[in-house]
Each structure stands twice: as structure tokens, then as C-alpha cells.
Amino acid sequence: MTTVEDFHADHDDWPWNPPRPGRATFHYLILVTEGELRHDVDHVTRTVAPGQWLWVRPGHVQCWHDPGSTRGPFILFEPGALRPDTARELAPLTTHDAPAVLTPHPDDAPWLEQTALQLLDEHRALGRRPLTAHHALRCSLLEALLLRLANSPDLTTAPSQRRPVYERFLDALELHHRELHHVDDYARLLGCSVRTLSRAAQAATGTGARQVIDERRLLEARRLLGHARWTARAVADHLGFTDTANFGRFFRHHTGLTPAAYAARQATPDP
Known part of the structure; x- marks a missing residue:
């Protein structure tokens, strides 16, 4: 637990000069109270204004921009x-495709900021009370904050209102996107028809199940190409493509770039 301004001061010009992508292993949760934060999440630059929250989940590739005078x-x-029951309640909100920038409900915004500041105070108060009480308070404040943040309009309109079939499809896709690549594979796994799965994907996203599978593989x-610096051949093998050429055609179709050109672009930070 820290603040954006302290993180900036403690780390001088790292990791934003030059910006280096990294894959998150923790949840990163930032409330912007002053200034404006720009942050890349899975290669998309997000702008976080005062009163908004940035939530980067484990597995996301993120890249910092210089936070400058941003505070929060x-x-x-x-x-x-998180306790198991809380983790289950928040499960739809911690997936890789949940919104990265959240705007709390106006009634919740002051409470959320106050709770975040209480959590910061408790974190800095190590030694003020017994360690078990200190740890329990931090966990309770964090869980309360997340559960209230889950009421944000960005989250209550999606993904929590997805159809159950689509939720199960996303869970299966996270586990099997390396080896299962066809809609009928997932329909059999979920015990439903291809038509049912396609309708569920269309209702939740406006696109077909095939597009959802392709977007996850992409x-x-x-x-892997941008952050981990894998070769196209290694990525093709990892994601179950028949050969490197097939992967290259898939990648170029969706991005307009060859895997090598994309990797080179990611390796050269913008001036």
C-alpha cells in the first residue's frame, strides 16, 4: 500500500523512462485524486481522471507512463x-476482460476514497496494534472497498449481467485457449449446443463465439511477443497453431502486422 506520488518519488525514472511492459502478478488498484494517469493495459492506453480507479489484474501486460503530478x-x-467467499463474490470482476477503468457510483465515491485512505493509514501504522489485528483490519478494509467498488456502473452493466453460459465459456477459454480453438470444442465441454453458445456470446458481446476465441488467442x-519477447515459432507452438506460417497469417489478419514487425515495434519505445 502506497501512493502514486510516493511510488513516483521512490522509483525515480523507472519504469516509465523508457516505458517497459511487464506482466502483472498482483492486482494493481489506483484511485486518482489529482492530475491524470495514463497507463497501458494489454497494449491499450487508458486515461484515468480524478475520481476514477485503475484496476490491473494478474496476467495483464501493463506499461507505465510517467505519472508526473498525479496523486492518489x-x-x-x-x-x-481475499477470503474464499469474498473471492467468489468478486470472481466476475477479476477476469482479464473486466473494465480497467472504473467510475464509482456518485453515492459510493466519497466512501471509497475514505476507505482507501484508512487502508493506507493502517498499512503505515505497523506496530500500533497487535500484528494479527493489524492484518485483519487491512484485509477487512480491502474487502469492503472491493465489494463497494463492485457496485460501479462500469461493472454492474458488464460483466456481471452476462448469461451463465457465457460466464462458463470464459472460464473454459481461460483454461483451454492453448489447445481448444473451435466453437464446437467449447460447446461439447460445456454440454450445450453450438447455437446456444453462439447466442450467449452474441448477447454478451455483440460478436460470435469464434471471435471471442480468436481475440483471446490474439x-x-x-x-508473449511484446512483453516476454518470445519468437513467432515459440508463440505458434504455445498457442497450438499448426505451424509458424499459419500463426503469421492469423496475427497479420487481426493486427495488420507480422509477428516480427509487432515485436520490433514493442521493443522500440515511443520517443
Whole structure:
């Protein structure tokens, strides 16, 4: 638990000069109270205005921009920090495709800021009370904050209102996107028809299930080529393509770039 301004001061010009992408292993939760924060999440630049929250989930590839004069609480926590019942309640909100920038309900915004500041105060108060009480208070404040943040309009309109079939499809896709690549594969796995799965995807996203599968594979390819610096051949093998050429055609069709050109662009930070 820290603040954006302290993080900026403590790390001088790292990691934003030059900007270097990295894959998150924690949840990063930032409330902007002053200034404006720009932050890349899975290669998309998000702009976070005062009163908004940035939520980067484990598995996302993120890249910092210089926060400059931006101020606000900065919370990092591991998935295991939440109690099982709370984790289950928040499960739809911690997936890779949940919104990265959240605008709280106006009635909740002051409460959320106050709770974040209380969490920061408790974190800095190590030694003020017994360690078990200190830890329990931090966990309780964090869970209360997340559960209230889950009421944000960005989250209550999606993804929490997705159809159950689509929710199960996303869970299966996270587990099997490396080896299962066809809609009928997932329909059999979920015990439904291809038509039912396609309708569920269309209702939730406006696109077909095939597009959802392709977008997930493409996202993983971009993460591995850009951040991990894998070769096209390694990515093709990892994601189950028949050969490197087939992967190259897939990637170019969706991005307009060859895998090599994309990797080179990611390796050269913008001036």
C-alpha cells in the first residue's frame, strides 16, 4: 500500500523512462485524486481522471507512463489476500476482460476514497496494534472497498449481467485457449449446443463465439511477443497453431502486422 506520488518519488525514472511492459502478478488498484494517469493495459492506453480507479489484474501486460503530478492511493494485493467467499463474490470482476477503468457510483465515491485512505493509514501504522489485528483490519478494509467498488456502473452493466453460459465459456477459454480453438470444442465441454453458445456470446458481446476465441488467442500472442519477447515459432507452438506460417497469417489478419514487425515495434519505445 502506497501512493502514486510516493511510488513516483521512490522509483525515480523507472519504469516509465523508457516505458517497459511487464506482466502483472498482483492486482494493481489506483484511485486518482489529482492530475491524470495514463497507463497501458494489454497494449491499450487508458486515461484515468480524478475520481476514477485503475484496476490491473494478474496476467495483464501493463506499461507505465510517467505519472508526473498525479496523486492518489495505490493498492497492490495478491489474489490469495481475499477470503474464499469474498473471492467468489468478486470472481466476475477479476477476469482479464473486466473494465480497467472504473467510475464509482456518485453515492459510493466519497466512501471509497475514505476507505482507501484508512487502508493506507493502517498499512503505515505497523506496530500500533497487535500484528494479527493489524492484518485483519487491512484485509477487512480491502474487502469492503472491493465489494463497494463492485457496485460501479462500469461493472454492474458488464460483466456481471452476462448469461451463465457465457460466464462458463470464459472460464473454459481461460483454461483451454492453448489447445481448444473451435466453437464446437467449447460447446461439447460445456454440454450445450453450438447455437446456444453462439447466442450467449452474441448477447454478451455483440460478436460470435469464434471471435471471442480468436481475440483471446490474439491477446496471449501479443503479450508473449511484446512483453516476454518470445519468437513467432515459440508463440505458434504455445498457442497450438499448426505451424509458424499459419500463426503469421492469423496475427497479420487481426493486427495488420507480422509477428516480427509487432515485436520490433514493442521493443522500440515511443520517443
